[in-house]
Amino acid sequence: MSERPQDAVALVTGGSRGIGAAIAGALAADGWPVALTYRSGAQEAAAVVAAIEAAGGRAVALQSDVTADGAAAAVLETAREQLGGPVLTLVNNAGVREDDLAISLDDERWQRVIDTNLTAVFRMMREALGPMLRARHGRIVNIASVVGLRANAGQANYAAAKGGLVAATKTIAVEVARRGVTVNAVAPGFIATDMTADLPKEFLDGIPARRAGMPEEVAAAVRFLASDDAGYVTGSTLYVDGGLAA
Amino acid sequence: MSSVTQEQVEEVVHKALESFGADPTEFAPGTTFESLDIDSLDLAELSQIVDEEFGVTLKGDDMKQIRTLGDAVSLILERAA
Numbered sequence: 001m002s003e004r005p006q007d008a009v010a011l012v013t014g015g016s017r018g019i020g021a022a023i024a025g026a027l028a029a030d031g032w033p034v035a036l037t038y039r040s041g042a043q044e045a046a047a048v049v050a051a052i053e054a055a056g057g058r059a060v061a062l063q064s065d066v067t068a069d070g071a072a073a074a075v076l077e078t079a080r081e082q083l084g085g086p087v088l089t090l091v092n093n094a095g096v097r098e099d100d101l102a103i104s105l106d107d108e109r110w111q112r113v114i115d116t117n118l119t120a121v122f123r124m125m126r127e128a129l130g131p132m133l134r135a136r137h138g139r140i141v142n143i144a145s146v147v148g149l150r151a152n153a154g155q156a157n158y159a160a161a162k163g164g165l166v167a168a169t170k171t172i173a174v175e176v177a178r179r180g181v182t183v184n185a186v187a188p189g190f191i192a193t194d195m196t197a198d199l200p201k202e203f204l205d206g207i208p209a210r211r212a213g214m215p216e217e218v219a220a221a222v223r224f225l226a227s228d229d230a231g232y233v234t235g236s237t238l239y240v241d242g243g244l245a246a
Numbered sequence: 247m248s249s250v251t252q253e254q255v256e257e258v259v260h261k262a263l264e265s266f267g268a269d270p271t272e273f274a275p276g277t278t279f280e281s282l283d284i285d286s287l288d289l290a291e292l293s294q295i296v297d298e299e300f301g302v303t304l305k306g307d308d309m310k311q312i313r314t315l316g317d318a319v320s321l322i323l324e325r326a327a
Contacts (some may be wrong), residue, residue: 134291176287179287
């Protein structure tokens with residue numbers, strides 16, 4: 001079982017709130033120096049950093065639009081510079097929703113979701129893999145969704161992106177497995193965050209656990225997959241969904 | 247980059263191949279990557295190392311044309327010139 005190099009750092013995209021903020025906190029609690037990216041929530045990101053530091057951890061907040069050209073390489077390099085080591089855990093959490101029935105879903109909203117939730121994640125993985133391969137150690141965790149497996153009307157774009165992400169996760173996992181780099185997905189179900197605040201509460205009736213999940217429950221799964229203990233887990237999707245996909 | 251010598255390129259390439267598990271006693275210009283058990287992931291990693299060391303970008307098509315250690319060293323020197 002390979003242990004992570006001492007100077008290794010973690011990067012969480014979309015880490016200023018919700019699931020991303022919880023993941024940043026959980027990784028910091030596990031001893032990872034954490035870089036979290038945010039697109040527009042500078043104050044929220046600063047609050048996440050302050051909370052991590054108050055708990056004795058190290059974190060920096062980096063402004064980045066994951067869909068911009070060159071953003072992936074730039075943010076990985078900035079994280080390395082500011083935290084003093086290579087990004088050997090990458091959590092691709094940043095995502096958007098643009099829901100509508102397929103018959104009404106225009107190209108622009110289709111593309112925006114694919115760009116952010118799939119293409120940008122692929123670019124982050126591609127750019128992060130080099131240092132991980134060189135270190136013979138790496139952890140990539142992609143935040144997918146139960147919607148990648150199970151239908152949810154009104155989310156054709158989101159489902160396509162998340163389903164594609166699970167498929168890419170498996171493929172990249174087998175490409176790099178022999179170098180000690182693992183690539184996994186965590187698929188949350190209905191998690192209580194800003195992003196799901198507008199969904200009808202009747203939705204909970206269809207969940208076997210009869211409640212929404214908490215961001216910290218998703219973060220705990222990520223924390224495990226990023227740990228040395230998870231070195232033999234790769235190409236898998238871990239559902240954190242109260243039984244929704246079962 | 248014009249000051250890059252053949253010896254420098256060979257040193258970087260050999261060091262990388264050794265880190266991939268290849269046997270250094272078999273390193274010679276005519277040795278094929280296949281005979282050293284160097285696979286496509288190894289070559290992709292080698293291209294990243296070459297980029298970092300010499301600022302030479304080798305694309306997928308370039309890597310497909312490289313069969314021997316000598317091919318690799320020649321191409322890197324040509325691009326670095």
